[in-house]
Amino acid sequence: MEEVSTEEQIVTVLKEKFGGEILSIESPYNFLTVILRPEKIISIIKFLYDEEGYQYLTTLCGVHYPDQKSIVVMYQLHNLRQNKRLRLKIALPEDKPVVPTLTTVFPAANWMERETYDFFGVTFEGHPNLIRILNVEEMIIFPMRKEYPLEDQTREDKNDQMFGR
Amino acid sequence: MEQTTNTSALTDIPVQEEKQYSYLNLGPTHPATHGIFQNVLKMDGEIIVEATPTIGYIHRAFEKLAEHRPFYQITPITDRMNYCSSPINNMGWHMTVEKLLKIEIPKRVQYIRVIIMELSRISDHIICNTIIGQDVGATTGFLYLFQYRERIYEIFEEICGARLTTNIGRIGGMERNIPDKAWDKLDQWLIDFPVAFKEFSGLLERNRIFMDRTINCGSITAEKALSYSFSGPNLRAAGVDYDVRVMNPYSSYEEFDFIVPVGTQGDTYDRFMVRQQEMHESLKIIHQALEKLKKEPSDIYHADVPEYVLPPKEDVYNDMEALIYHFKNIMGETEIPKGEVYHAVEGGNGELGFYLISDGGRKPYRLHFRRPCFIFYQAYPEMIKGSMLSDAIITMSSMNVIAGELDS
Numbered sequence: 001m002e003e004v005s006t007e008e009q010i011v012t013v014l015k016e017k018f019g020g021e022i023l024s025i026e027s028p029y030n031f032l033t034v035i036l037r038p039e040k041i042i043s044i045i046k047f048l049y050d051e052e053g054y055q056y057l058t059t060l061c062g063v064h065y066p067d068q069k070s071i072v073v074m075y076q077l078h079n080l081r082q083n084k085r086l087r088l089k090i091a092l093p094e095d096k097p098v099v100p101t102l103t104t105v106f107p108a109a110n111w112m113e114r115e116t117y118d119f120f121g122v123t124f125e126g127h128p129n130l131i132r133i134l135n136v137e138e139m140i141i142f143p144m145r146k147e148y149p150l151e152d153q154t155r156e157d158k159n160d161q162m163f164g165r
Numbered sequence: 166m167e168q169t170t171n172t173s174a175l176t177d178i179p180v181q182e183e184k185q186y187s188y189l190n191l192g193p194t195h196p197a198t199h200g201i202f203q204n205v206l207k208m209d210g211e212i213i214v215e216a217t218p219t220i221g222y223i224h225r226a227f228e229k230l231a232e233h234r235p236f237y238q239i240t241p242i243t244d245r246m247n248y249c250s251s252p253i254n255n256m257g258w259h260m261t262v263e264k265l266l267k268i269e270i271p272k273r274v275q276y277i278r279v280i281i282m283e284l285s286r287i288s289d290h291i292i293c294n295t296i297i298g299q300d301v302g303a304t305t306g307f308l309y310l311f312q313y314r315e316r317i318y319e320i321f322e323e324i325c326g327a328r329l330t331t332n333i334g335r336i337g338g339m340e341r342n343i344p345d346k347a348w349d350k351l352d353q354w355l356i357d358f359p360v361a362f363k364e365f366s367g368l369l370e371r372n373r374i375f376m377d378r379t380i381n382c383g384s385i386t387a388e389k390a391l392s393y394s395f396s397g398p399n400l401r402a403a404g405v406d407y408d409v410r411v412m413n414p415y416s417s418y419e420e421f422d423f424i425v426p427v428g429t430q431g432d433t434y435d436r437f438m439v440r441q442q443e444m445h446e447s448l449k450i451i452h453q454a455l456e457k458l459k460k461e462p463s464d465i466y467h468a469d470v471p472e473y474v475l476p477p478k479e480d481v482y483n484d485m486e487a488l489i490y491h492f493k494n495i496m497g498e499t500e501i502p503k504g505e506v507y508h509a510v511e512g513g514n515g516e517l518g519f520y521l522i523s524d525g526g527r528k529p530y531r532l533h534f535r536r537p538c539f540i541f542y543q544a545y546p547e548m549i550k551g552s553m554l555s556d557a558i559i560t561m562s563s564m565n566v567i568a569g570e571l572d573s
Contacts, residue, residue: 028505029264056407057394058509059518059535074520074533076507080391080405083412087507108394111543119228134221134572143229150233 007032010052010086018044031087038073038090042100045075045088049105053079054086060102060112062120066146069094071120075102092122101127119144186214189554193222197558199296200568204545204557211553216546220539224572231532235497236262237336237473239532244330246536247570250289250513252281252321252333257510260415261519262336263468265506270468273461274338275417276454280351281324281333282416282510283447283454287358288317289513290398290440290447293565297437298369300559301378306365313358320354323347337474338467351451359448366441376434383548383560384432393544396537397515399564402439403431409511420457421450433563472499497527514538514565538570 011025014034021044023035036044048054054077063072070091077086092099101124102109113124114133121142124130132139141148192203201222207215227246231239243254256278263270291314295307318328323346325333334340369375385395390403400407408425410418426442428435467474471490480487493499503525509518518535541564549557 029507031505031507033505056391058516059520059533059540061520061533063522063531076520080407080412085507106394107392108540108543111539115539132221134224136221143226150229 007084010084013052014044017047031085033087033089035089035091038092038099041075041088041090042102042104045077045102046105048077048086053081054084056080057102057106057108057112058085060109060116062116062122062144064094064120064145065091066094071097071122071145073097073099073116073122097122098125099123100125103127118142121145184209191554191557193219197300197562198566199562200566200571202566202568202571206554206557208554213549213552213554213557216549216557218542218545220542220571222572223568227534227573228532231529233528235527236501236529237494237497239529240335241330241332243534244332245569246534246573247289247513247517247538247567248329249292249565249567250285251329251331252285253289253510253512254517255331255333256282256416257508257512257517257519259334259336260510261506261508261521264508265502265504265521265523266336266470266473268337268468268470268473270338270416271461271465272417273458273463273465274467276458276461277339277343277466278334278416279418279421279454280451280458281321283450284317284320284351286511286513287444287447288314289565290444293513293562294369294437294440294444295365296562297379297433297559298375300562301375303369303372303375306368309361309365309368313354313361316350316354316357320347320350323350335467335474337470340475341477342464342466355448355451362444370438370441379434379437379559379563380432381430382433382556383552383563384430384435385544385548386431389544389547390431390541393541395515395541395544397511397513398436398439398443399431399541400515401426402428402435404429407516409509409516413509415508415510421453423450433559436563499527501525501527509535512537514567514570515541534573536570536573538566539573542566542571 014022018040021037021040023037026033056078058076058078060075063074065072071094072089072091075088090099099122101113103113111133113127114130116122117124117130118132118135119142135143187208189206189208190203191206192198193201203219205217206213227242230242240255240258243258244251246254291310295310298306321331321333322328323344325331325340385403387403387405390400391405395403396407404427406425406427411425423446426439428439475494476487476490481491501523503523505522507518507520509516515537516535517537520533520535521529522531524530545561549560
């Protein structure tokens, strides 16, 4: 008999197992979101994968919060058997965002982490091939960080005063 | 005697047995890749030993752009992701914002959206399946069905004025009521398409040459597919019945009666057949939606939220309220609540997700697109390892990799 785990159950399990790691739990628009300390994130996801059936990585992305000087990495997992979704978030320091790679659990994380590195500069330790994926290799900035404006300010070939650049 | 001494002398020389590989650039602009992305193939004769995909050739920084646009101006950006089924992207985006705003959408609009989404799913699958035929050398099917894809675009043209990059619908509903001409064209298409589709199916589905060519070509197991976060027809071909329309219904999909076709092998033939069956199911859904529409009042085409829906032009000139809302809408001055929302729709290629963080400003604070192509394409080198070059080509076309969605 498989036990149907509701949202509360998974929260209780997480609190029991990793109580010290949880910073807060919220549920915006009925989407369970757990904010965690970054240190044990991979072992928590591994636990969710092995024991709780969250075996599908929906997506992974970064969000930059310059006010808090942090880069948040968001992992979104899906338990396909019970159709439960779960979002995990960790906040990394802006100047040295380092987190272990998730490719050890999900091969799908490979390109998602490369994309996050490409745009936010998050270093995923142990990643097999952490290079830029969508931008050119010569790029020296991480363009999705908030301090970079939409147009590349270092370009000299565009001098279009009319449009306020 | 002389000969034996000769051979013994030869065996003393160390023979260099280093294997020679050749490298082949498949792409970036190869006609068979149907999009701009590159694969550097390490080949042993005609066998692929290793593949290194390079992507990003048409990267247009949509996520950064979206942080600098009001919400309604992001719809045209979503068009350009999976441009084979842009209405689904548009609708997915509208529904994401509607979820954030907690807008209740009238049933009639939901059914209209279902019809438009299923039409574009069919057009997406037509492209993919006919291209598989094209790549194995069966051009006839391609020519048969493309006419009907063209006519789907004509229906879109009647509804929104555009064909490929549709920008169809608005946040809160549709931009205008569906004109009678679009309904007529849809009715005629629903009569004509199944005939041509049957012919196309007859050409390929049980065709021995086609089956020999595609069965066991580029297959992937269900476990692998799940660990690579496959979704959509590619995952279902591997045997996992994950369909967002069923798991997390949106736009009243829960009211419709349809089946989720699954394959067993996850090979090119299964992917082809899953898409074929899905086209039948989409036709079923369209018929059901047309039935349901008959019971709805025919003049409702958007929710009653003047803050987010552009008023008709004649009202703007004659009515002050409408003028105010027009101005506020265009300038993006409407109140958007703070929040964090994820909404997924079943796109042509799988789970198309929108992860939106709003800080209450006129633009999103962060918008992340979960693009199914980008995620499943990373399994491609593993799928083609050890196969022939021509198998790699049809594996790629049967996965329906769309460059726009890959690179965002």
